[in-house]
Amino acid sequence: MATYTITELAREFDITPRAIRFYEDQGLLSPAREGPNGRNRVYTSRDRTHLKLxxxxxxLGLSLSDIKALIEMYQSPKDTxxxxxSFLEVLARHRATLEQQREDIEIMLDEIRTHEEKSHQLLQQVHSGNAA
Incomplete structure (x- = not known):
């Protein structure tokens, strides 16, 4: 079975070892411990997959609790x-959040366009007044 060190995973996924330890603290990863006093973390292919997920x-913008629920869901194929x-509910909630954010962004972009147009008009008036 393939195993990985924290450094190898950090390099592969371009994240810091600290981030990996954080995900471990959140219960998303559970490496074995080896070496003196169990200092060295040894990650399995399963841990690598969990990190990738x-x-x-x-x-995708999912919360860590949603991610953890999804990972746990795949660990126990009891009731597909x-x-x-459950997965569809998570996705529906996330979709609703993203759609609201998109709507908010569109409103903000419209406001920015309006301010830009007014500013350009005022700038033209300033230039017209200075040219006379």
Whole structure:
């Protein structure tokens, strides 16, 4: 079975070892411990997959609790229907948040356009007044 060090995973996913330790503290990763006093973390392929899913979820804007729920869902294939429904609920909530954010951004962009147009008009008036 393939194993990885924290440095290898940090390099592969272009994140800091501190970020990996944080995800471990949040219960998203659970490496084995080796060496004197268990100082060295040893990550399995499963941990690597969990880290990959965590980072993908973060890019999508999911909360760590949602990511953790999704990872736990895949660890226990007891009730696929319930798991899929739960996943769909997470996605629906996230979609609603993103759609609201998009609407807010459009409103802000419209306001910026209006201010830009007014500023350009005022600037032209200033130049016209100075030319006379």
């Amino acid at each position: 965590t980072l993908r979820g973060k890019r 229907e319930a798991q899929l429904k």
